[in-house]
């Protein structure tokens with residue numbers, strides 16, 4: 001599976017992979033590109049079934065999504081990369097930290113779901129809804145979880161960009177990634193993670209609430225936790241001015 005991606009920054013710089021949330025594309029990383037591309041070769045990619053290409057039929061598994069990233073890394077010629085992932089991208093990062101530790105330096109995982117299988121039926125129902133009715137069935141509720149009302153009111157154009165990404169995501173790709181989440185529980189391997197991990201959660205994140213992310217900091221050896229006040233789920237997009245310095249400090 002060859003993932004859609006966009007590369008910026010110097011060819012000979014250390015590689016950083018950017019992994020987006022469910023139903024968005026690599027374009028959601030626009031607020032990070034200038035800051036990260038000065039010192040890194042930044043590769044922002046689409047998960048399988050997302051972005052411009054046709055979606056392979058689901059269900060997908062976390063192994064599918066994680067192995068796609070390793071294949072993408074293989075094409076760069078770099079032995080190792082650092083990895084920044086939000087939401088679904090954060091879950092894939094947790095899987096990579098546990099299953100491909102020799103390919104990665106550092107992880108920054110923002111609002112990652114660690115045990116979505118605890119709510120398996122929710123994800124199965126969402127997959128069925130999107131297969132039947134398309135992404136328009138979930139778009140407004142999703143934006144309501146991802147952005148604070150005051151941000152959405154003041155940044156209508158920015159929110160519209162994410163709305164269009166959600167609406168353009170192939171229904172099969174979105175649904176098949178929901179199915180990957182419905183079977184995913186990464187809690188057992190947290191203590192085995194050896195890479196330095198930055199965890200970020202947002203106080204008003206109703207998608208992946210802070211109480212599900214805060215315990216990861218105790219479970220992952222040496223993990224560093226940041227809790228953002230006055231922010232909802234899609235922190236890289238709505239709060240780049242606070243997130244970018246955290247990423248630059250952690251990635252080194």
Ligand SMILES: O=C(O)CC1=CCC(=O)O1
Nearest residue numbers: 021022087088113145207
């Ligand atoms: O859709 C949501 O609000 C929650 C979510 C889980 C994984 C993801 O990328 O988004």
